[in-house]
Amino acid sequence: MRSNVGMSRYLQVLSAVCFSCGVVAAQAQTVDVAAAEALAKTSNCTKCHSVDKKKDGPSYKDTAAKYKGKADAEATLTKHITTGPKIKIDGVEEQHQIVKTKDPAAIKNLVVYILSR
Ligand code: HEC
Numbered sequence: 295m296r297s298n299v300g301m302s303r304y305l306q307v308l309s310a311v312c313f314s315c316g317v318v319a320a321q322a323q324t325v326d327v328a329a330a331e332a333l334a335k336t337s338n339c340t341k342c343h344s345v346d347k348k349k350d351g352p353s354y355k356d357t358a359a360k361y362k363g364k365a366d367a368e369a370t371l372t373k374h375i376t377t378g379p380k381i382k383i384d385g386v387e388e389q390h391q392i393v394k395t396k397d398p399a400a401i402k403n404l405v406v407y408i409l410s411r
Contacts, residue, residue: 330407337394354411
């Protein structure tokens with residue numbers, strides 16, 4: 295009897311753990327395309343970037359190809375769009391645009407969107 299109670303408690307804990315695993319895995323896969331594109335627009339990213347054409351900045355497809363298979367891709371791009379590193383456009387140095395939100399989930403969504411083009 296005693297061991298049965300212990301067992302069902304164990305299963306309860308186990309299913310709680312697995313439930314949150316599933317949620318994390320699902321989040322890693324899903325991109326809210328509409329939200330990503332809206333944020334890119336309001337942040338003026340679209341002035342210099344498009345999905346498949348090079349403008350002043352590289353296309354998202356080129357960026358996705360550049361970072362394909364790199365474990366630090368998400369971290370690198372998150373830093374790029376949140377810290378405003380110095381870049382050169384036609385030889386002129388300027389600060390890269392910073393994304394216009396502080397919401398980490400929205401920033402991550404945009405980064406995953408770019409990397410999955
Ligand atoms: C004024 C033009 C301009 C705007 C606006 C701009 N970018 Fe860029 N972006 C560039 C240029 C130029 C580069 C290439 C920099 C380099 O390779 O040195 C670049 C590079 C990038 C890269 C690739 C970084 C890498 O490590 O390869 C990403 C991703 C990116 N931009 C995303 C964004 C996002 C998201 C926004 C909006 C928040 C944005 N950019 C706004 C010009 C711009």
